Amino acid sequence: MGDAHTAGSVPAQDGALEQRWWIYRGTGQPLYDTSLGALLPPPPPWRRFTGGPVVAPPPADDEEIERRLGQVSASSTGSDQLRREADMVNAALLLRRPLLVTGRPGTGKSSLAYRISRELKLGRVLRWHITSRTTLRSGLYDYDAIGRVQDAAALRTLRDAGAGADRAAGGRAPSEEELPGIGDYVQLGPLGTALLPHEVPRVLLVDELDKCDQDLANDLLSVFEEGQFPIPELLRAQRQHPRVTVMTDDPRRDAEIVGGTVTCRAFPVVVITSNGEREFPPAFLRRCLRLRMPDPDRPQLVDMVMAHLRDAVEGPPDSARADGLVDRFLRNSRERGGLAVDQLLNAVFLATSGRFRGDNEEALEDLVDALWHRLDGAGAESRAG
Secondary structure (H helix, E strand, O other): OOOOOOOOEEEOOOOOEEEOOOOOOOOOOOOOOOOHHHHOOOOOHHHOOOOOOOOOOOOOOHHHHHHHHOOOOOOOOOOHHHHHHHHHHHHHHHHOOOEEEEOOOOOOOOHHHHHHHHHHOOOOOEEEEOOOOOOHHHHHEEEOHHHHHHHHHHHHHHHHHHHHHHHHHOOOOOOHHHOOOHHHHEEEOHHHHHOOOOOOOOEEEEEOHHHOOOOHHHHHHHHHHHOEEEOHHHHHOOOOOOEEEEEOOOOOOEEEEEOOEEEOOOOOEEEEEEOOOOOOOHHHHHOOEEEEOOOOOHHHHHHHHHHHHOOOOOOHHHHHHHHHHHHHHHHHHHHOOOOOHHHHHHHHHHHOOOOOOHHHHHHHHHHHHHHOOOOOOOOOOOOOO
16 A cells, blocks of 8 residues: 555655656756657647747756756655646646746745746746736837937938048948848847747746736737737838848847748747736636645745755754744744745845854844745834834
């Protein structure tokens, strides 16, 4: 009885069960000697896209991923929550559907996108931070019409000024062809870049969608369903410029757009986060997979502390102090309506910095109490205040 495993499951190294159908395992370890392209089966027929020409692989961004996740380390994969998380990430991968992640602020919703990118080796995460003023177009692309008009006016001035000199010297005045092409005034946003025809899916983080204007969720439906979007400025110019190279959201990267329309090839891994400040339309929810992110448990918090501050907490005194702070954090989080993981990391960093020894212990206690203020704004003052 004790040695029997669930059908379709295999034991992980720490005794947890991993499902055979999983591609993403949530272990924190990057794929070894393989790639997502080799592991990912074809999409459902209704989610098949054929955009082209295929663009270059995305740039790596290991520095940003390490800043957000800490060093690569094996995570504790035994909890029901982490297995549920892996189930939903893999379902989103196979079905080519967005994953809507809800939960309290500070529970690690956004970090999931970076964990997926690191483990599946998908390169730089495209992050689209949503505010009340965000529009669909801002995520798709930006067209600098004013800059183009100014450059055209400057060209005309230069041409008019040079006409007399050209006649006298036999030279050539600048032509319209010498004006930078329309592509120099178009830059794709995070969503637009994610929908380029990549051979392997990009990771797109749509952060805090619940902050958006009420129409944005509905506007996203068409883009997510069609896997493409037009750029009207390029459509109008396609007779003269059927293939246009534009800038992307990736630094110093560009891509070729054919016929004025961006069409994806591999639907991106879309992670949408929400703090639950508003309800989304039923039609939007129907097209998303949903994952509720609960507060991290003690093993997860220890994993996070070790990933970010392993060197600082290796010695016995600092290790014991960090353990004590984790336990205290869990108690305070329950009492104060939930705290954020970065509040714990800040406290452990200060406690293991070597700046609070002997007589300074009381000062540290006051500081930690101030750091762990309620996220609704109450109790932000330290006891000394």
